[in-house]
Amino acid sequence: MNLALILFFGFVAILLLALGWALRKPRNARNLKSDPQALEQGQRHVDYLPQIRQALAKTDYDFLSKRASRGAQRRVRRDRRGIALNYLAALRGDFQGLLRMARVIAVLSPDVAAAHEFERLRLTAKFAWQYQMIRWKLTVGFAPLPQLDGLSELVSGLSVRMEAALKELGERAALAAELASSMDRRGMSAV
Amino acid sequence: MLRDLAQAQQILWAVNIVAGVLLLVLLAVRKNYRAYPAFSLYVLLNLVLGILAFLVYSRLGFFSNASWRISWTMQALVICARGVAVMEVCKHLLSHYRGVWALAWRILVGCATLVLLYAGLAAKHDLRFVLPKAARALELAIAAVIVAVFVFLRYYDVEAKREDRSLAIGFCLYSCFSVLNNTVLERFLDSYVPLWNFLGMVAFLASILLWTWTLRRPQTEGTPKTLLPAGVYQTLAPQFNLRLRLLNEQLAQFWKTEATRN
Numbered sequence: 001m002n003l004a005l006i007l008f009f010g011f012v013a014i015l016l017l018a019l020g021w022a023l024r025k026p027r028n029a030r031n032l033k034s035d036p037q038a039l040e041q042g043q044r045h046v047d048y049l050p051q052i053r054q055a056l057a058k059t060d061y062d063f064l065s066k067r068a069s070r071g072a073q074r075r076v077r078r079d080r081r082g083i084a085l086n087y088l089a090a091l092r093g094d095f096q097g098l099l100r101m102a103r104v105i106a107v108l109s110p111d112v113a114a115a116h117e118f119e120r121l122r123l124t125a126k127f128a129w130q131y132q133m134i135r136w137k138l139t140v141g142f143a144p145l146p147q148l149d150g151l152s153e154l155v156s157g158l159s160v161r162m163e164a165a166l167k168e169l170g171e172r173a174a175l176a177a178e179l180a181s182s183m184d185r186r187g188m189s190a191v
Numbered sequence: 192m193l194r195d196l197a198q199a200q201q202i203l204w205a206v207n208i209v210a211g212v213l214l215l216v217l218l219a220v221r222k223n224y225r226a227y228p229a230f231s232l233y234v235l236l237n238l239v240l241g242i243l244a245f246l247v248y249s250r251l252g253f254f255s256n257a258s259w260r261i262s263w264t265m266q267a268l269v270i271c272a273r274g275v276a277v278m279e280v281c282k283h284l285l286s287h288y289r290g291v292w293a294l295a296w297r298i299l300v301g302c303a304t305l306v307l308l309y310a311g312l313a314a315k316h317d318l319r320f321v322l323p324k325a326a327r328a329l330e331l332a333i334a335a336v337i338v339a340v341f342v343f344l345r346y347y348d349v350e351a352k353r354e355d356r357s358l359a360i361g362f363c364l365y366s367c368f369s370v371l372n373n374t375v376l377e378r379f380l381d382s383y384v385p386l387w388n389f390l391g392m393v394a395f396l397a398s399i400l401l402w403t404w405t406l407r408r409p410q411t412e413g414t415p416k417t418l419l420p421a422g423v424y425q426t427l428a429p430q431f432n433l434r435l436r437l438l439n440e441q442l443a444q445f446w447k448t449e450a451t452r453n
Contacts, residue, residue, distance in 0.1 A: 007313040008374040011331065012367045015338050019363060022341035023356075088442075095438050100348070102431035107347045108416070109424035112290035114297075116428040123435045130442040 084138055088131065095127055196385045203392045204245060210399045211238040217406055226410040229279040230358065233272040234402075240265040254384075263322035270329045277333050277362050281340045283355045287416045288347070290424065295343050302339050303332040314377075327373040334366035357405040361398040368394040 106112050215234050218224045224231035244262050251258040286292045310328030337359050376387045
């Protein structure tokens with residue numbers, strides 16, 4: 001087989017795949033568009049952190065391991081895994097909401113800095129990779145349940161910083177959400 | 192077989208010319224040349240050079256060196272015109288968003304340069320078929336630029352005008368096909384020439400029909416979007432990135448905790 005033949009056919013195949021992906025409507029586009037309030041959900045799941053933290057607390061698990069049957073322990077482990085997965089999904093939702101808001105602002109800005117845009121792209125790729133790896137690990141049960149305690153600790157530590165960032169964004173975020181909803185109403189058409 | 196193909200080719204040539212004239216008339220009657228001047232010029236040039244190529248081939252024959260050189264020079268002109276028309280369509284797709292367009296066109300130029308380099312490196316390094324190779328590189332760059340624009344549209348969640356999308360898709364599919372067709376030509380040389388020409392014309396006819404359908408109604412130039420004050424992006428973008436980074440850190444620390452405990 002000729003090398004040039006492989007290189008050019010391969011490149012064109014990649015281009016066509018990319019074209020197909022770019023022309024396809026995103027699966028969650030409708031949800032995001034119909035509910036602009038979703039952009040502010042970042043704050044909501046942080047509100048439930050104490051409950052999540054309690055559900056993942058090591059002491060609870062220790063208590064159960066002494067008193068409850070194996071079946072009950074297994075069920076608790078499964079439930080905890082579910083909580084961790086839900087928490088990951090919530091993080092992802094936060095990330096996507098923020099990303100969408102940032103893109104709306106970039107699209108409507110007369111001057112866009114390449115550095116910020118590339119930084120966001122890099123963060124998106126990094127998040128997607130980490131998210132999939134952790135999710136896969138949790139789903140197949142590679143992460144023993146006591147390890148999940150670390151999650152609540154680091155989340156509670158970071159939540160303080162996140163809250164501060166959210167407060168700082170405050171009114172501006174609301175403005176951006178309003179912009180997003182107005183763009184959705186207009187269908188964001190180019191003309 | 193070859194005789195049948197040559198006959199079909201001649202019929203297709205005439206069909207292509209008729210389709211080209213029809214598109215040109217449509218562009219003029221619907222006054223779409225105002226919205227798409229470069230595209231109109233490309234269609235006109237393509238038509239004129241197509242007729243010229245027909246005359247050259249009937250005078251000098253299909254396999255003579257002179258007709259080969261003349262037709263490829265004309266082809267180079269057409270591809271350059273296509274490049275300009277593609278830039279026009281890309282501008283239609285994105286330029287209403289001034290900030291993103293300013294970023295996009297630089298990336299598109301970079302992307303086209305890289306693809307040209309790739310095509311140069313991937314091609315065999317001999318002096319035969321220099322013109323087809325250059326044409327293939329340009330076609331590949333055109334296809335890559337259009338795909339990059341669509342990726343931009345998807346990334347920024349911008350819904351483009353259907354007509355602009357159809358024009359761009361027509362260009363992209365035709366360029367992709369030309370790359371493949373020229374690559375096979377390079378591999379099989381003379382034995383593939385009749386089929387190569389025939390398939391090229393079929394692909395072009397398909398593009399012309401798509402464009403004709405797209406431009407059947409009058410098009411208007413879009414009005415520029417009302418944009419945010421310049422300071423909003425500069426203030427908000429770093430804060431959004433900071434929050435995205437925090438979310439990433441949250442995941443990263445979770446990941447590290449998992450890794451160290453395993």
